[in-house]
Amino acid sequence: MGSQIGVTGLAVMGQNLARNIARHGFPVAVHNRSESRTKHLIERYGDEGDFTPATSLEDFVASLDRPRRIVIMVKAGGPVDAVIDELVPLLDKGDILIDGGNSHFEDTRRREKALAERGLHFLGTGVSGGEEGALNGPSIMPGGPDDAYAPVAEILTTIAAQVDGTPCAAHIGPDGAGHYVKMAHNGIEYADMQLIAEAYDLLTSAAGLSAPEIGQIFRQWNEGDLESFLIETTATVLGHTDAATGRPLVDVILDEAEQKGTGRWTAQSALELGVPVTAITEAVYARALSARKDQRTRASAILPGPSGGSAPDGFVDAVRDALYASKVVAYAQGFEQMRAASDEYDWNVDPGTLATIWRGGCIIRARFLDRIKEAYERSPELPNLLLDDYFRDAVANAQDAWRKVVHTAVDLGVPTPAFSASLAYYDGFRRERGPASLIQGLRDFFGAHTYRRVDREGVFHTLWSEDRREVSAD
Numbered sequence: 001m002g003s004q005i006g007v008t009g010l011a012v013m014g015q016n017l018a019r020n021i022a023r024h025g026f027p028v029a030v031h032n033r034s035e036s037r038t039k040h041l042i043e044r045y046g047d048e049g050d051f052t053p054a055t056s057l058e059d060f061v062a063s064l065d066r067p068r069r070i071v072i073m074v075k076a077g078g079p080v081d082a083v084i085d086e087l088v089p090l091l092d093k094g095d096i097l098i099d100g101g102n103s104h105f106e107d108t109r110r111r112e113k114a115l116a117e118r119g120l121h122f123l124g125t126g127v128s129g130g131e132e133g134a135l136n137g138p139s140i141m142p143g144g145p146d147d148a149y150a151p152v153a154e155i156l157t158t159i160a161a162q163v164d165g166t167p168c169a170a171h172i173g174p175d176g177a178g179h180y181v182k183m184a185h186n187g188i189e190y191a192d193m194q195l196i197a198e199a200y201d202l203l204t205s206a207a208g209l210s211a212p213e214i215g216q217i218f219r220q221w222n223e224g225d226l227e228s229f230l231i232e233t234t235a236t237v238l239g240h241t242d243a244a245t246g247r248p249l250v251d252v253i254l255d256e257a258e259q260k261g262t263g264r265w266t267a268q269s270a271l272e273l274g275v276p277v278t279a280i281t282e283a284v285y286a287r288a289l290s291a292r293k294d295q296r297t298r299a300s301a302i303l304p305g306p307s308g309g310s311a312p313d314g315f316v317d318a319v320r321d322a323l324y325a326s327k328v329v330a331y332a333q334g335f336e337q338m339r340a341a342s343d344e345y346d347w348n349v350d351p352g353t354l355a356t357i358w359r360g361g362c363i364i365r366a367r368f369l370d371r372i373k374e375a376y377e378r379s380p381e382l383p384n385l386l387l388d389d390y391f392r393d394a395v396a397n398a399q400d401a402w403r404k405v406v407h408t409a410v411d412l413g414v415p416t417p418a419f420s421a422s423l424a425y426y427d428g429f430r431r432e433r434g435p436a437s438l439i440q441g442l443r444d445f446f447g448a449h450t451y452r453r454v455d456r457e458g459v460f461h462t463l464w465s466e467d468r469r470e471v472s473a474d
């Protein structure tokens with residue numbers, strides 16, 4: 001008997017996934033382009049389970065039971081194609097390739113189609129949880145044909161995080177669905193982290209608190225509605241002291257946020273779909289602005305801000321409430337985007353399933369996800385989370401604090417792009433009538449783009465450069 005599954009690509013994610021699989025009793029073959037990683041895994045962790053190391057892809061494939069199940073855990077982009085190209089000649093019809101990296105969903109759609117033509121199955125599979133999650137139970141989002149998922153379902157659901165006895169792994173839908181929702185998960189992760197960073201900035205710049213003091217505040221917040229992996233991690237990072245300087249570590253980390261692309265892809269796809277995901281997009285822009293360190297340094301010397309001012313009473317609690325309300329908006333936007341993509345690509349993705357499998361294992365895991373799951377149980381076709389009673393009340397209860405925080409930020413010159421964009425979205429969303437009528441009027445004036453009326457059916461144009469009569473443009 002051979003190995004039930006193989007993992008190729010043994011950097012942090014692949015190594016830990018392979019260990020997770022082995023620890024659950026599944027014999028696993030392991031391979032990496034550079035042999036040193038395979039050696040390291042076997043030397044260090046070989047006694048954790050039934051590993052079969054291979055130095056060549058030929059030996060790796062030969063060591064697998066049929067249908068062969070192969071997890072590819074390499075750098076996203078060209079390396080995935082390179083590995084697939086090397087593997088394909090070694091495989092037989094019905095074998096299953098599982099790309100567990102952060103691949104772009106359009107690449108996944110292309111790969112799935114090309115491999116299907118050769119009789120091979122391809123599962124574009126989002127895996128979240130970082131290094132620790134991969135080892136102890138990630139959230140797993142496979143996308144691809146039912147036939148491909150069935151033979152790997154047992155392994156994936158077993159190694160995933162478990163919440164209330166439910167695995168944080170589920171078949172998301174066909175072709176690119178799994179990688180799409182992983183991308184959107186990361187987009188929400190960007191928004192979540194940006195909101196946390198803005199809260200930290202407000203408590204530093206407006207309230208004058210130190211990093212360890214703010215860490216304590218986050219620790220308290222983690223006992224309430226905000227309880228989540230990212231809030232808990234924020235408390236830990238803010239409380240950590242740099243050994244070299246004795247200062248809070250966060251004060252000596254360079255303030256330039258890097259990005260690998262999934263947040264940007266989420267915003268790009270949202271633009272294509274016409275879904276307003278303002279919190280996610282502002283988070284991507286905020287990282288881009290942070291990376292312009294040289295320009296910011298020059299600007300800081302010459303561009304004035306407001307002089308003086310301080311945070312009002314009750315500011316810390318207000319920031320907590322504003323953070324929660326903004327987070328609701330960010331998730332509402334992300335979930336609406338996933339629904340729109342599912343409709344566009346005919347994936348039939350169930351948002352309730354996503355809320356269920358993101359309750360554990362992944363980076364955005366949070367108490368909050370239970371509330372989202374319940375909202376979709378109440379109303380599976382819910383178009384926007386803000387229309388659910390629980391979230392409506394949560395945001396309504398927070399709105400005074402939310403406005404106070406954004407107002408204070410503007411007064412004091414503290415940038416809060418995600419807090420502000422979320423509040424503006426909320427105010428735009430709750431308006432039955434907005435100012436887009438004027439935009440339509442302007443478009444009709446300069447480009448004869450026509451408009452519709454509120455009082456009768458049809459399409460109209462005003463003869464602006466003639467006698468300004470309205471004519472039908474149907």
Ligand SMILES: NC(=O)C1=CN([C@@H]2O[C@H](COP(=O)(O)OP(=O)(O)OC[C@H]3O[C@@H](n4cnc5c(N)ncnc54)[C@H](OP(=O)(O)O)[C@@H]3O)[C@@H](O)[C@H]2O)C=CC1
Binds near residue numbers: 011
């Ligand atoms: N790190 C994280 O927290 C998370 C990462 N991911 C995703 O999981 C995937 C793996 O991530 P991670 O473990 O961080 O590793 P990296 O993204 O750093 O990729 C390194 C791995 O890719 C292999 N590789 C690179 N180019 C090639 C190639 N041309 N042919 C064969 N192998 C190649 C490397 O092999 P070699 O050792 O020979 O260089 C190594 O095993 C990525 O898509 C990542 O985005 C998903 C969730 C979380």
Ligand SMILES: O=C(CO)[C@H](O)[C@H](O)COP(=O)(O)O
Binds near residue numbers: 102127258261363
């Ligand atoms: O997928 C992940 C977690 O779910 C990775 O941690 C992600 O790559 C982080 O993205 P970025 O480097 O762009 O911040």
